[in-house]
Each structure stands twice: as structure tokens, then as C-alpha cells.
Amino acid sequence: MCASFHPRLINLPFDDPGVFVPFRFEKRAILFDLGTADALSSRDMLKISHVFISHTHMDHFVGFDRLLRLCLGREKELCLYGPPGFLKNIGGKLTAYSWNLVQNYPNWFALRATEVHPDHVLSQEYLCQHRFMPRNAPTRHPFDGILLREPALTVSCALLDHHIPCLGFRLAESFHVNIIREKLDALNLSVGPWLKTFKDALTAGKDPAAPFEVPDGQRFTLGDLADQIAMITPGQKMAYITDAVYSPSNAEKIIRLARGVSHLFIEAAFLEAEAELAEKKYHLTARQAGELAGKAGARQFTIFHFSPRYTDMETQLYDEAQKAYNTAIQGH
Structure with a gap:
């Protein structure tokens, strides 16, 4: 079977998180998280139609400026999704710059941002020709867990706990x-x-x-x-999970998002020997990541977002995660 999309990490596992999902035979891609994305070419960045942001810590959102700069002056609509407070974060980014010359651009560029809450979403439009100043208040809509509905695919999410709300995502082909x-x-x-x-x-x-x-x-x-x-x-299915403490509530949501996926991308910031530190910092260990992947029945999983304390020790993270996955998948 020829896959419709080929997700891949945009950086090495010690660097900023993010997964790039280009679609076969289409000049289109989806991006999960937007940290430093210098490894992506400008051509690839311009294929992006939707960006799903887990949360706006710098290592997950600092790449917004580069993407925005590439889109300026182009006929394009860019849709972004993020957790509570996301519209304020987007507004802060946009008001940090002077836009006195953008009315000279002949093309129509629009940003459409959506902020996710447990039972509703807030959406706001920012038009380049209007200097990215919203003309109306955000619109509110009910939220049923699905952010993007298209005939061929859906993207759904769940609010996870990272000491702030953090979104986990599932992409499913019909x-x-x-x-x-x-x-x-x-x-x-x-x-x-x-x-x-x-x-x-x-x-x-x-x-x-x-x-x-x-x-x-x-x-x-x-x-x-x-x-x-x-x-x-x-259809293919993938999930993207990052920056979530290991708790019963988070584990239940992560397993539901990753149930039966072809590929799970899941953070593994610490080794299990430092589980207390992982809990204090609201991150997963490699053992926890592998266990969750196995319990979800993910056919393949990739760990990332390693703490720099494990530089030159990444093999231990991979081994710990794989061992936990093997044990969990046997009992699945």
C-alpha cells in the first residue's frame, strides 16, 4: 500500500519538537508544533495549510515568526490551533511588528486561529491587508473533540495536563x-x-x-x-503527544488518542530512574512513553524531546521505551 502521508520529526530528538506531515501527490502539509524549524525548507514550509500547537512554550512555538514571514505577500490561508490563551499569544506575536506597508501586497493572506477549550473553541481571523488587526470579537462554537473535518481526514485532540493545558493530537484518514x-x-x-x-x-x-x-x-x-x-x-492514523505528566487522566486520554494508530510520536524526556523529576517537570519518562504506546496498540512509535542531560545516552532512552512497549503490547 502506498501511504497517503509520511510523517517525520522536523528535528533531532534533543532539539525542538515537531512533526511534519506532507501529503502524497499534493502540494500540502500539516505541522504539529512549531518550534525551531530550520531543517524544513522554505518550499516545505509553504506547503503547510494547518498548524496544531500543543502549547506555547518557546520550544513549541518560536518558529511561528519564520512561517509568518514566508507567507507574507502570498495568496494563502493558514489555520492554527492551540490551547486556552492561544488567541492572546497569537495577538502578542502579531502586534510585536509594524505593518504599515502590508496594504501594498497584491495577494490576500489570512491567518485563522482557533483556541481550544474543553467544551468550546474560540476562532479569530487576522488579515494581512488589515495589518493583522481583528475586526470582530472571536466567534465561539461548540467543541466535540474534532478540530478539522475533511472528506479524507480528521484531526482530533484532547487537553492534557502539563501544569498548563497542552493539546495532544490524532490525525485519521477516512x-x-x-x-x-x-x-x-x-x-x-x-x-x-x-x-x-x-x-x-x-x-x-x-x-x-x-x-x-x-x-x-x-x-x-x-x-x-x-x-x-x-x-x-x-486509512492511516497517527498521533502526536508531547509535554504531559504521567497521571491516570493523561494516560487515559493519550491511549484513546493513540488507539490503533499506524505511528505514534510521543515524548520521552527522562529515564525512569528520574521519574520523580519527570513528574515534577510534568513530562513523561521513556518507560511511560513505551508503555502508553503498547497499551494503545500503536503499530509503530517514535520517542523524542529528550532532556539534554542524556546527551550521548539516547540509546538508553530507546531501549527503555522499547522494552516497556514490548511488555505492554503483549498484554494488549
Whole structure:
């Protein structure tokens, strides 16, 4: 199966956290956390349509300025999500600069920020041409746990405890459409952009009896073409967890977010020998991270956000997490 997206850490595990999720065959990406992101090219940064911020400690949010600078003067909408207080943080960033010349930009750039609370969200729009000054008060909407709903995917979240609210995230693909190349060849159909249109029609739930024309003029119904060239399988799922103390409440939420994911990215700041320090600093140990990954039934997990005290000792973190995962997955 060809994956629809390939998530990866944007930095080494001792550096600022963040996961970049580019989508195959699309000039689009999603980003979880926005610390220093110098390892991402400007081209990759400009693919980002949505940024999900766990919390606004500097190592998770300092990259906002670079992303904002790259987007200035471009026709673009950038959506950002964060925990309680996020709109104040965004406003503080934007009011730190002078915007007296932005009316000269011919393109329309908009920031749309959403602040997440347990039972509602607050949304605010900041337009470049309006010097990023909101024209209206934030709008309030009920919150059911899902931040982004699209035909092909959803992003949901939970509020975790880091001595401040911190968001954990789950990205879930609705289902995956696998194109069978041999079946394409048998119908003398070539690979091209039309395949994305075909996949989009399936994920949008369009009528299987609707006509669908391929580039060489052959005509099919959507359902008939799907039967002939596609194999539909369960979609990919990933989760991103960082900066959360190990507590019964957090553990329950993390396991729910990561249940059955293809890939879990989870912080492991300390070794279990320093569990008391981890609790004091509201972080996870490697053993706790591996155990949570196993209890969630994650098929693969990656630990990151290591404390610098373990420089040149990262193998111990990986080993501790893997051992805990193996034990937990056997009992899952």
C-alpha cells in the first residue's frame, strides 16, 4: 500500500519538537508544533495549510515568526490551533511588528486561529491587508473533540495536563484508496492528476452511479471504475503527544488518542530512574512513553524531546521505551 502521508520529526530528538506531515501527490502539509524549524525548507514550509500547537512554550512555538514571514505577500490561508490563551499569544506575536506597508501586497493572506477549550473553541481571523488587526470579537462554537473535518481526514485532540493545558493530537484518514497499477495498464489508462480527482470523489462519498470520464475519453461510472482499478483499505492514523505528566487522566486520554494508530510520536524526556523529576517537570519518562504506546496498540512509535542531560545516552532512552512497549503490547 502506498501511504497517503509520511510523517517525520522536523528535528533531532534533543532539539525542538515537531512533526511534519506532507501529503502524497499534493502540494500540502500539516505541522504539529512549531518550534525551531530550520531543517524544513522554505518550499516545505509553504506547503503547510494547518498548524496544531500543543502549547506555547518557546520550544513549541518560536518558529511561528519564520512561517509568518514566508507567507507574507502570498495568496494563502493558514489555520492554527492551540490551547486556552492561544488567541492572546497569537495577538502578542502579531502586534510585536509594524505593518504599515502590508496594504501594498497584491495577494490576500489570512491567518485563522482557533483556541481550544474543553467544551468550546474560540476562532479569530487576522488579515494581512488589515495589518493583522481583528475586526470582530472571536466567534465561539461548540467543541466535540474534532478540530478539522475533511472528506479524507480528521484531526482530533484532547487537553492534557502539563501544569498548563497542552493539546495532544490524532490525525485519521477516512480510508485509503490504493490504485492497482496492473489494472490501470489493462485498461490502457495512464497515471496522472485525474487519479487525485478520482480519489477525492470517492472520499467525498459521491454517488457510485455518477459518470466519471478519464483523460483518454473512456467513460465509467465512479463505482465501476473503483471496482476495476482500486482497492479500498482502512486509512492511516497517527498521533502526536508531547509535554504531559504521567497521571491516570493523561494516560487515559493519550491511549484513546493513540488507539490503533499506524505511528505514534510521543515524548520521552527522562529515564525512569528520574521519574520523580519527570513528574515534577510534568513530562513523561521513556518507560511511560513505551508503555502508553503498547497499551494503545500503536503499530509503530517514535520517542523524542529528550532532556539534554542524556546527551550521548539516547540509546538508553530507546531501549527503555522499547522494552516497556514490548511488555505492554503483549498484554494488549
